[in-house]
Every structure is written in structure tokens, then in C-alpha cells.
Amino acid sequence: METETQKTEARPGAKPAGKREQTKVQNRQTILEAARQVFADLGYGATTVRDIIRATPLASGTFYNYFKSKEEVFQAIHDESALRIRPRLKEERAKARTIEEFISGMFLTFFEFVVGDEDNFRAIQRNTDTLRVRMDTPEVVAGFDELREDLEKAIDQGVFPPVDADYMMAMLVGVAFEMAERMLRRDDHDIETAATFATALFMGGVRNLPHRKVTAVNGGPA
């Protein structure tokens, strides 16, 4: 037994960390991890709550102590994802001194995130009762709000031309997600090239785009 683990004046930042609290956190994480995996494998629609449970050592009833439905785990995964990528995106935007930096930073960061944890993105992206869910969770909403604010700030500061933030966001998000999906679908992990293309579109339109992507590159990204 961990007789050691008494709740003596614990470390400052640490949690209460009773044994109880500890397994609770663990279980939640276990379920989330299993769900991510199963969703990525079977697709959201095809997986049952029991599939998720079966991928853990837990009993069926336990699931419902942590999430009240399949949809809720899904949202949790979503939320966690947003939580992870938000600061990265925000930092990137803060660093940006020009529109180009702003935009390319966003794309690169996003693509890195997607390719860096493919299963995670597959889990939330390949399936879903779609946008409704994507937009609902607090972290996700906060992330979009943040982007919008920064966009408007950049516009005010003259870094960005005075475009409509709504349309702008739709375009950024649309391109980002569609390209990400396409990359995963084709097992294309070349995030630099993808970001280069996307950025070029926003910087100067079609005429500005690099020429055909040479798959086995010799020239490298323009």
C-alpha cells in the first residue's frame, strides 16, 4: 500500500490526489483515449458505447459515470482538441507582424496539429453529426471567438485590410478543414506545401498560387 501517499501538506500546484480522485481522472482519460481510437477506426456513427467500453477494462455502467452518451464523449474529445490547439494558434497570431505571417502561421499550425495527431483529427472530423457539435463545445466556441477578435484587431491596426470578419473566417476555416481532410485522405503529410498553397491563395488569389505540386519535389516550395 502506498502508506506514503498521505495527504500531508502536498505540493502546491498538485491536485488533492486522493486515490479516489486519481483513478477518477485515469478512468476518464482511459475512456477518452479508447473513444478516440474507436471513433477513428469505425467512425462515429458505427461505434457503439459498448465498443468503447470493450476497449477499456471497465464495466459498461462505468461509462455513464463519466459521460452521459456517445455524443458527450465526442464533444469532450472535441473540446480537448480545441484546448490544445487554441494557445498555439493564439501565439502564432500574436507573433505575426504582417498579413502573410498571420495567415501562414495559422495554416501551418493547424496542419501540424492535424497531421501530428492523426487519430485525434480522424476521430472528430471523419464522423460527426457535424457542425452543430463542432461549434457547440465551450473551448471550440472560445477558439473561434478568439480568432474573430484577433482578426478584427488586426483590421483595426491596419495589418489586415478591412474585410468582413465573418466571411473571412468562413474562408479560412473552410480552406483549412477541407485541405486537412484531403491530406489525411491521401496520406499526404506535406504540411509545408499545403500551407504554402493556402497562404498564397489568401495573399494573391489563384494567379499567385505556386505551380503544380511536384509530388517528388525537386524545386521545393516556391
Added chain:
Amino acid sequence: METETQKTEARPGAKPAGKREQTKVQNRQTILEAARQVFADLGYGATTVRDIIRATPLASGTFYNYFKSKEEVFQAIHDESALRIRPRLKEERAKARTIEEFISGMFLTFFEFVVGDEDNFRAIQRNTDTLRVRMDTPEVVAGFDELREDLEKAIDQGVFPPVDADYMMAMLVGVAFEMAERMLRRDDHDIETAATFATALFMGGVRNLPHRKVTAVNGGPA
């Protein structure tokens, strides 16, 4: 599955149009219509096959004479949609003499289609198990292939700069769908403005976008 009736001598071009054949077509249409409605209302994930049936005068078993699952009706709706919009898009592309015409034609046509039959788009878009249009139903696949061909042809003819067709498609599709969704979400039916923005992006990037400020709708979903 289409066991053509082994009639000794059916009319040549016309439909067989026996009473039987007729109600068969009717029933299929009834179910499709009901499904479109219910999907649009409840969302794909939340609707049950019984919900669809209940919205028709038919019995539960009958559903399965026409579609083998909820997913299959969904695909059928998808397919039908693609069937309807494909020729319109193709025609638009054929008419185009410049890149700008090509692009703005696509956006306008698509937005018209979406706003013109909102329920239909809601049914297939707001829900789904594979994100976006990517149900690989024949008509949908054909539609994308067509677009790609036309794109490549335009590139060969020098109307389009020699961009990578893959990326190009991802960008077009991404922007089109995301903007469409956003419009429906905000009850914004101004397809001209939307098309203008999207086209401007593709023609000259952010700096080229109209400076119009629009509705000060609050950020956030719904």
C-alpha cells in the same frame, strides 16, 4: 437489383407504368421526401428510421423494401442532390471565358442551389457521418471528377494558371461549403454578396476583398 419486368413487349421508350410500378416510384419519393424533412429537422444522428416512416402513411417494413438503412436514404438524398446540381455547374463552367467567370459562376450556382432548397441542404449537410459531401455516391463522385477534368482542361487552355488541381479543388470546395453553412446558420440569403467575396478571394487574395462591413451578428454558433 432492378429486375426489369420480363414483359413480352413493353412500350419502347416510355415507362412501364403499370399501377404497380407507379406506386413503387411514388413510395420511394414519399420516403425520400419525408427523410429530407426529418433529417433537416432533427439532424441525421437523432432521427430514427421509425421517425421517417411515421412521417409517411407506410408501414415500417415497407421502408426496407426501398432502402436498406437510414444511411442508404441519406445517400440517396445526397445522390439526388448531386444529380440536380451537376448539370448546372457543368453548364456554368462551359460558359466561362475567363477565370473570373469560371469561379464566380461556380459559387453563384452553388449558393443558389443551397439557398434555393434549404431543407435539402440542411438534410445532407447538417448531419452526416462522413463529413461534407464525401459520401462516395456515384453522382457525387462523378460531380467531383467532372470539376477536376474541367479544371485541368482550363489549365491546359491557359485560362487557368497551372495550379495543382487537387489543392485547387480543396480550396474551392472548402470555401463553398463553409460559406454555405454559415449563410444558413445566420439566415443570410444574400448569395450575390457571398459569391462576390468568395470570387474576390480567388481572384486577388485578401487585399482584393470588398471592404463591405455586414451584419454585426454576434460570433458563435446557431
Added chain:
DNA sequence: CAGAAAAGTTGACGTTGTGTCACGAGTTGA
């Protein structure tokens, strides 16, 4: 035009998945 064959409809039924709950094992704190 009757009667048989074919095609289609129907709803009850076996099956699978969902979410709850009473119980008991494990943990905490005195």
C-alpha cells in the same frame, strides 16, 4: 374474366444497443 402467379405491404418478433439502478467493493476520515 377467373384463377394462379408474382409483387408488394404489413406488423409482430428476435436481436442488438441504450441508459439506469440496486448492490457491493473499495476508499476516506475519525
Added chain:
DNA sequence: TCAACTCGTGACACAACGTCAACTTTTCTG
């Protein structure tokens, strides 16, 4: 050490699924 409490457990009641044998309607045949 023991009472109080928390959480894990799996059986259960309920909901939706998809099938199928019986039945109805249409079509075919003589």
C-alpha cells in the same frame, strides 16, 4: 477499526433495428 461515502458493476427494462411469414393487390395466362 469502523461508519460513511463514493464509485464500479452488470443485470434489466426500454427503444430501435431489420427480418419474415402471412396477407393483399396487381399482373399474367388461358
